[in-house]
Amino acid sequence: MSYQIIESCVTCHACEPLCPARAIYRADRHFSIDANKCTGCDGDYADPQCVSICPIEGAILDPSGVAANPPGSLTGIAPERLPAAMAEIQAR
Amino acid sequence: MALQLIGQATDDGAAGCTVSGCGGSSAQLSHLSAQIREKVHNHPCYSEDAHHHYARMHVAVAPACNIQCHYCNRKYDCANESRPGVVSELLTPDQAVRKVLAVAAAIPQMSVLGIAGPGDPLANPERTFETFRRLSEKAPDIKLCVSTNGLTLPDHVEALCRLNIDHVTITINCVDADIGAMIYPWVFWNNRRVKGRKGAAILIEQQQRGLAMLSARGVLVKVNSVMIPGVNDQHLEEVSRVVKAKGAFLHNVMPLIAEAEHGTFYGVMGQRGPTHTELQRLQDRCAGDMNMMRHCRQCRADAVGMLGEERGDEFCMEKVEQMEIDYTAAMQQRAEYHAAIEANREAQKHHSGERFVAVSAIKRSQRETRPVLMAVASSGGGVINQHFGHARAFLVYEASPTDVRFIGHRKVDLYCSGGEHCGDAESTLARIIRALDGCEAVLCSRIGYEPWEQLEAAGIQPNGEHAMEPIESAVAAVYDEMVKNGLAEHRTPSERLRIGA
The missing domain is CATH 3.30.420.130 (Dinitrogenase iron-molybdenum cofactor biosynthesis domain)
Structure with a gap:
C-alpha cells in the first residue's frame, strides 16, 4: 500500500531525493508518489522517508488515507494546547 | 498549521575598516589579519564599507531543508516579500550558472555569488556543489559563499574547501538545547525526524563542530543569529562569546521577522520581533566580545544587486535566456570597474x-x-x-x-x-x-x-x-x-x- 502526497504539498523538494524506491516525481501542481513503486520504505528504513522530512502537516497520507503528520505533530503543539501556547508566546 | 523553515538567513557581514565601520571600536578589527581583510574587502555581506560599493547575488538552487525553524515558512514563492527564504523561481544548477554570468555581465559591481536557499544549501549538496563547481570555472573572479543551518556542515567541510568557498555563514540561534527546542520543533537526522530538545541538541552540536572545523581550515565564518524576544534575546551574548571562541570572525544579530501573513509559526502565533532599540542594545552588548555586523539587509534567497536593492525581475530566466553575453569581455570590464571602485574608496577614506x-x-x-x-x-x-x-x-x-x-x-x-x-x-x-x-x-x-x-x-x-x-x-x-x-x-x-x- 502506497503513501500519497496531496495538494497541500508546497513543492519544497525535500522528499524527492530521499525516496529509496524513486517513487516520488514532480506532477503538475505538486509532488506525487507513484503507487506502483512506493514500498513505504519497508526493508530500507524504520520510518517512511518522505513522511519524516515533510514540513507540512497533512500533506502526506498514509496507506489507510490518514494524515501521516497530523495537526500539531510538526509544530510540537497539540491542537488543544494551541490557545495556551499562543497566549504564552504573545506575552514575550 | 503548516510550519516550515526557510532556511537561512542570507549573507552579510562587516569588517572592512573605514571611519564609520569601526568608529569607536576600531580596536575590535585590529585583530583581523591582513589576509582576512583582503578576503572581505570587496564582499558586501562581510564588509560594511564594501556594501556601499559592491553587489552580490543569490541563486535559488537549494529548495529542500532538513530542519524546521519557527520563523520560516517553507512555502517560499512570493514576489512581494523581501526576506530570507523567499524566492520567485527555483533554478537548476544549469540555469543558475547562466543567470550568474548574465548578472555579472550587466552589473559590473558584482563581486559575490551566494547560495542561501530557499532551503538549506547543504541539504541539497548535489545542486549546490554543481553550481559552485561550474561557476568557479566560468567566472573565477567571483567569490563564492554559502549560508547554512549547519546540520550537515561537518560532512561537507572537505567539499567546501576543495571548491575554494572561503566564506561560510552559519545560522546559530542558540547553544542551549532548551532554548533550541523553542526555536526548532524538529530536525531530520540519520533518516529519522527527531523532535524537541533532542533534535535541537543534535543541531547545536553539528553547528559547533562545523564551525570549529571550518575555522581550523582557515575558512571565514560569519554567524547569523535571529533575535527572538523572550526566547534567545538574553542568550545571544553567550552565543557571541562561544562562536568567537570557536573561531567565527563576525556575528550578525538580526531581528526576527514575524508577520501573520508570512504564514510562519511565530507569525501566526503572534511572537513579536525586537524593537530597533532592543536590537541595537543587544548588538552593543555582543560587541564587547565580537565583531558585530550591522548592515545586514536580510535579503531574499534570490536577491540580485547592491544590498537593499532588488533587481531580480530584470534577470528572470525568461529574460536571461534571451541575453547574448561575451563572458571574457564581461570579466575584463568587471576588473576595470573594481579597480575604479578601489581608487574611489581610497580617495573617500582621505576625505572622511x-x-x-x-x-x-x-x-x-x-x-x-x-x-x-x-x-x-x-x-x-x-x-x-x-x-x-x-x-x-x-x-x-x-x-x-x-x-x-x-x-x-x-x-x-x-x-x-x-x-x-x-x-x-x-x-x-x-x-x-x-x-x-x-x-x-x-x-x-x-x-x-x-x-x-x-x-x-x-x-x-x-x-x-x-x-x-x-x-x-x-x-x-x-x-x-x-x-x-x-x-x-x-x-x-x-x-x-x-x-x-
Whole structure:
C-alpha cells in the first residue's frame, strides 16, 4: 500500500531525493508518489522517508488515507494546547 | 498549521575598516589579519564599507531543508516579500550558472555569488556543489559563499574547501538545547525526524563542530543569529562569546521577522520581533566580545544587486535566456570597474579622515555633547545620493564627539512591497517616520515639501545640503552644526520625555 502526497504539498523538494524506491516525481501542481513503486520504505528504513522530512502537516497520507503528520505533530503543539501556547508566546 | 523553515538567513557581514565601520571600536578589527581583510574587502555581506560599493547575488538552487525553524515558512514563492527564504523561481544548477554570468555581465559591481536557499544549501549538496563547481570555472573572479543551518556542515567541510568557498555563514540561534527546542520543533537526522530538545541538541552540536572545523581550515565564518524576544534575546551574548571562541570572525544579530501573513509559526502565533532599540542594545552588548555586523539587509534567497536593492525581475530566466553575453569581455570590464571602485574608496577614506579630525576638535573646544542618530538616503557608492522619496531603506549613523559610526539600517516598507492591496492603512510617509524613530536628522540628496514639513513636525530635521558628499563626513558636518547651535546638549529628563512621546 502506497503513501500519497496531496495538494497541500508546497513543492519544497525535500522528499524527492530521499525516496529509496524513486517513487516520488514532480506532477503538475505538486509532488506525487507513484503507487506502483512506493514500498513505504519497508526493508530500507524504520520510518517512511518522505513522511519524516515533510514540513507540512497533512500533506502526506498514509496507506489507510490518514494524515501521516497530523495537526500539531510538526509544530510540537497539540491542537488543544494551541490557545495556551499562543497566549504564552504573545506575552514575550 | 503548516510550519516550515526557510532556511537561512542570507549573507552579510562587516569588517572592512573605514571611519564609520569601526568608529569607536576600531580596536575590535585590529585583530583581523591582513589576509582576512583582503578576503572581505570587496564582499558586501562581510564588509560594511564594501556594501556601499559592491553587489552580490543569490541563486535559488537549494529548495529542500532538513530542519524546521519557527520563523520560516517553507512555502517560499512570493514576489512581494523581501526576506530570507523567499524566492520567485527555483533554478537548476544549469540555469543558475547562466543567470550568474548574465548578472555579472550587466552589473559590473558584482563581486559575490551566494547560495542561501530557499532551503538549506547543504541539504541539497548535489545542486549546490554543481553550481559552485561550474561557476568557479566560468567566472573565477567571483567569490563564492554559502549560508547554512549547519546540520550537515561537518560532512561537507572537505567539499567546501576543495571548491575554494572561503566564506561560510552559519545560522546559530542558540547553544542551549532548551532554548533550541523553542526555536526548532524538529530536525531530520540519520533518516529519522527527531523532535524537541533532542533534535535541537543534535543541531547545536553539528553547528559547533562545523564551525570549529571550518575555522581550523582557515575558512571565514560569519554567524547569523535571529533575535527572538523572550526566547534567545538574553542568550545571544553567550552565543557571541562561544562562536568567537570557536573561531567565527563576525556575528550578525538580526531581528526576527514575524508577520501573520508570512504564514510562519511565530507569525501566526503572534511572537513579536525586537524593537530597533532592543536590537541595537543587544548588538552593543555582543560587541564587547565580537565583531558585530550591522548592515545586514536580510535579503531574499534570490536577491540580485547592491544590498537593499532588488533587481531580480530584470534577470528572470525568461529574460536571461534571451541575453547574448561575451563572458571574457564581461570579466575584463568587471576588473576595470573594481579597480575604479578601489581608487574611489581610497580617495573617500582621505576625505572622511579630514572631517573626522574636525569633529574631534569640537570636543576639545566645547562642552560635552551627546551622541545623535541620523538617517541617510544612499543608493550606493558611500555618498548621499538618493532622493528622500526614493529610499526604500535608510542607513542609520551615530555621531558623537569622538566619531561617526554605522549603527544599522531601517527598511521603510518593512519586508513587503505589496503596496496598497496589502491592507496597511498607514501612509508610506507615516511608516517612514515611524521607521526613523530615534533619529534626529535625515540626510538625502533632495526632499519634497510635504515630507519636509511632516519630518520636522516629528522632530527629525531633513537636510539636503550634503548631496553627493561622502556619508561619514556629511554626518560629521551636520553634527558639528547641531553642536554649534546647542542642539546636541545632554537632555534634561523632561525633554527626553517630550521627545519620546
